[in-house]
Amino acid sequence: MKILVVTEQRQGKWNNASFETLVAAQQIASATSETVSAVIIGKGVAELAEEIAGKNVADVLLVEHELLESYTPDGYCVALKQVIEAAKPDLVLFPHTYQVRDFAPKLAAFLGKGMVGDCVGFRNESGKLVFVRQMFQGKTVADVTFTGAAPWFASFQSGAFRSDLLAAHAIGKAPVNAMSVELKPEQIRTKPLELFKEAKSSVDLTQAPLIVAIGRGIKAPENIAQAEALAKAMGAEIAASRPICDEGWLPMERQIGSSGQTVAPKLYMALGISGAIQHVVGMKGARTIVAVNKDQNAPIFEIADYGVVGDIFEVMPAITEELQKAKG
Numbered sequence: 001m002k003i004l005v006v007t008e009q010r011q012g013k014w015n016n017a018s019f020e021t022l023v024a025a026q027q028i029a030s031a032t033s034e035t036v037s038a039v040i041i042g043k044g045v046a047e048l049a050e051e052i053a054g055k056n057v058a059d060v061l062l063v064e065h066e067l068l069e070s071y072t073p074d075g076y077c078v079a080l081k082q083v084i085e086a087a088k089p090d091l092v093l094f095p096h097t098y099q100v101r102d103f104a105p106k107l108a109a110f111l112g113k114g115m116v117g118d119c120v121g122f123r124n125e126s127g128k129l130v131f132v133r134q135m136f137q138g139k140t141v142a143d144v145t146f147t148g149a150a151p152w153f154a155s156f157q158s159g160a161f162r163s164d165l166l167a168a169h170a171i172g173k174a175p176v177n178a179m180s181v182e183l184k185p186e187q188i189r190t191k192p193l194e195l196f197k198e199a200k201s202s203v204d205l206t207q208a209p210l211i212v213a214i215g216r217g218i219k220a221p222e223n224i225a226q227a228e229a230l231a232k233a234m235g236a237e238i239a240a241s242r243p244i245c246d247e248g249w250l251p252m253e254r255q256i257g258s259s260g261q262t263v264a265p266k267l268y269m270a271l272g273i274s275g276a277i278q279h280v281v282g283m284k285g286a287r288t289i290v291a292v293n294k295d296q297n298a299p300i301f302e303i304a305d306y307g308v309v310g311d312i313f314e315v316m317p318a319i320t321e322e323l324q325k326a327k328g
Helices: 015-030 047-051 073-087 097-110 221-234 240-245 312-328
Strands: 002-006 037-041 059-064 090-093 113-124 128-135 139-144 153-154 175-181 211-212 237-240 267-271 286-293 306-309
Touching: 002 015, 002 073, 015 037, 015 090, 015 113, 015 153, 015 306, 037 047, 047 059, 047 175, 059 073, 059 306, 073 097, 073 175, 090 097, 097 113, 097 153, 113 139, 128 312, 211 221, 221 267, 237 240, 240 312, 286 312
Parallel strands: 002 037, 002 090, 037 059, 059 175, 090 153, 113 153, 211 237, 211 267, 267 286, 286 306
Antiparallel strands: 113 128, 128 139
């Protein structure tokens, strides 16, 4: 059996979720004795293909074409349909990004297959893969299996797997095999415009290694300055639970949770956050979770690696002061 991971890059830069999906593929391969291949498509992406070849894959399929320089759902679907028909994988995996949501269901339909999207895990039951996906904003999960013949399609939620666990190839780089695809201008029905650029104040928290997040315990907007000082001392990004953003105390792009961003930083410090499921689903993939809350029964302590039962207005300045001292 064979797993094919469809990686994602934009303007020559990786989306980190691609590496998370490779980790998922490696773990599935380990459980099922399968092999993992990766495919990268675009134009002028040979260097990226060489990079991914060192990430413990059997081989890398490099698909370059003038009409693939900019993303279009039609171009990607036409190209990937040819790749899948030639490579004949049993399982095709994607990172669950906005781009993948745009084209992957169409690609699966092209091939007459179904797709399980936004998965958070998997397990192997007597040789049969069971995919796990959240429902009702993370309040419950569903086990999903495929029926019918391969190939099967699935995407994994950002943060479901840790990209730092991505294994290097034990015997050097895997081969990079260039694949040619037939793609005509008339097959592409949309014209790519300039990439959307967020305002300078915006931030992609999914790429942040350190995050300091605040909840209702911050009490008032004027107290946010203390959390921002701590974040600055740590070199972290500031974030919040939904109530803080709903009040307008922080912009919506800083919101973590089911209706905000899903993150998986190296360190997530939750200050005055109770740990409602809507927030937890957006940050439980963090490598280390530190929680500070006055309520010793707060649900956040159930998932925290380190917990401090205390007043955040005593803890925040104390940590900030120590960090500043350490910097000299």
